[in-house]
Amino acid sequence: MSEGSASGVSASSEVEVYFSRPYRSPDELVNLEAVLASDHAHGDGPFTKRATDKLTAIMGAPHALLTTSCTHALEMTALLLDLAPGDEVVLPSFTFPSAATAVVSRGATPVFVDLDPATGNIDADQVAEAVTAQTRAVMVMHYGGVPVALDEILSITDAAGIALVEDNAHGLGTPGLGTRGAFATQSFHDTKNVHCGEGGALVINDARFLERAEIIREKGTNRARFLRGQVDKYTWVDAGSSYLLSEFGAAVLDAQLAAFDTIQQLRRSVWNAYAAGLSNWAGEHGIRLMSDRAGLEHAAHLYYLVMPDNSGQSALIEHLKQHGVRAAFHYVPLDSSPAGRRYGRTVGGRALSRSHDFSTRLVRLPLWAGMSDSQVERVIAAVTSYGN
Numbered sequence: 001m002s003e004g005s006a007s008g009v010s011a012s013s014e015v016e017v018y019f020s021r022p023y024r025s026p027d028e029l030v031n032l033e034a035v036l037a038s039d040h041a042h043g044d045g046p047f048t049k050r051a052t053d054k055l056t057a058i059m060g061a062p063h064a065l066l067t068t069s070c071t072h073a074l075e076m077t078a079l080l081l082d083l084a085p086g087d088e089v090v091l092p093s094f095t096f097p098s099a100a101t102a103v104v105s106r107g108a109t110p111v112f113v114d115l116d117p118a119t120g121n122i123d124a125d126q127v128a129e130a131v132t133a134q135t136r137a138v139m140v141m142h143y144g145g146v147p148v149a150l151d152e153i154l155s156i157t158d159a160a161g162i163a164l165v166e167d168n169a170h171g172l173g174t175p176g177l178g179t180r181g182a183f184a185t186q187s188f189h190d191t192k193n194v195h196c197g198e199g200g201a202l203v204i205n206d207a208r209f210l211e212r213a214e215i216i217r218e219k220g221t222n223r224a225r226f227l228r229g230q231v232d233k234y235t236w237v238d239a240g241s242s243y244l245l246s247e248f249g250a251a252v253l254d255a256q257l258a259a260f261d262t263i264q265q266l267r268r269s270v271w272n273a274y275a276a277g278l279s280n281w282a283g284e285h286g287i288r289l290m291s292d293r294a295g296l297e298h299a300a301h302l303y304y305l306v307m308p309d310n311s312g313q314s315a316l317i318e319h320l321k322q323h324g325v326r327a328a329f330h331y332v333p334l335d336s337s338p339a340g341r342r343y344g345r346t347v348g349g350r351a352l353s354r355s356h357d358f359s360t361r362l363v364r365l366p367l368w369a370g371m372s373d374s375q376v377e378r379v380i381a382a383v384t385s386y387g388n
């Protein structure tokens with residue numbers, strides 16, 4: 001955090017505290033100039049290589065391919081797994097729609113399961129129950145970069161001989177996340193810790209999928225092999241689409257990843273300030289904080305509190321808005337959304353009451369790299385003035 005400049009200005013006349021703001025790195029323009037000067041703006045150029053190397057180093061993952069989005073990386077996993085009508089994929093109801101749209105894009109069926117209210121992550125017991133002879137994969141999402149119970153999930157997927165996919169859009173910065181599934185996906189949308197406007201990555205931990213993933217990303221052609229001199233002309237060899245991030249995106253991403261430690265430090269200091277500044281108030285009001293769990297591993301992607309009920313959720317969001325602070329809820333559970341009802345089903349046809357409960361009580365606070373101390377204090381003061 002740095003000192004704000006608006007000293008002496010009353011809270012009401014200050015601009016509101018944004019919910020999210022993209023980080024700006026000083027190297028972005030330098031890198032973009034280099035792309036413009038190079039005459040190589042399409043994907044797979046030098047910045048793609050540099051950014052990919054930084055990403056795999058941060059994650060400790062063997063291979064990654066930069067993509068146009070996390071959504072597209074998830075679609076690539078659906079193609080790589082050859083999902084087809086009749087196949088099922090088990091995934092949490094409490095997640096972003098992209099995991100489900102990837103499954104539906106192949107005509108397969110998403111099977112939604114409930115969450116563990118301690119973390120917001122998928123409930124491993126329900127995963128075990130949801131896996132059938134038709135199940136081809138389990139897609140998990142590390143909510144806020146808090147690790148899913150992967151030992152339990154992997155024992156289920158290994159026993160069934162099916163793939164684990166980790167949607168790690170929130171988890172860059174939590175050690176080990178994104179390295180245990182056959183695939184993991186990252187998002188570099190500008191609401192994420194590290195961004196290039198729109199972008200993503202497919203992380204490949206099972207090297208058997210690497211060559212085919214390159215082909216799928218390059219419109220179904222073996223262009224990547226051609227560029228490496230492994231074939232003497234390139235041609236259409238498989239299914240695919242255009243999932244390659246341009247060098248402009250890669251250039252911005254490279255600058256962001258170079259600043260990753262700074263970004264994470266800035267975000268963590270906000271997260272820690274909320275944890276310290278809200279605990280007494282939360283205890284007095286029976287409100288649960290993300291930081292209540294001692295020793296929680298997370299990626300400083302988000303900070304949330306869980307209100308006693310749904311009316312508390314809307315009342316707190318409105319109260320914060322009145323105090324110039326933007327807060328937000330998260331994820332309408334997919335099983336209850338119009339497309340979820342049309343294309344998917346829940347495990348055992350049951351109501352997923354914990355997902356609905358969590359989603360209707362959760363409030364996320366502003367969290368971005370570069371919030372000033374005074375902005376963080378404004379958020380804490382606004383939250384703790386609620387209910388008093």
Ligand SMILES: *Cc1c(COP(=O)(O)O)cnc(C)c1O
Pocket residue numbers: 068069070071072095096098099141167169170186187188189198199200
């Ligand atoms: C942001 C997000 C996505 C989608 O990412 P895009 O890069 O915008 O496609 C998918 N899953 C989760 C959990 C996300 O937070």
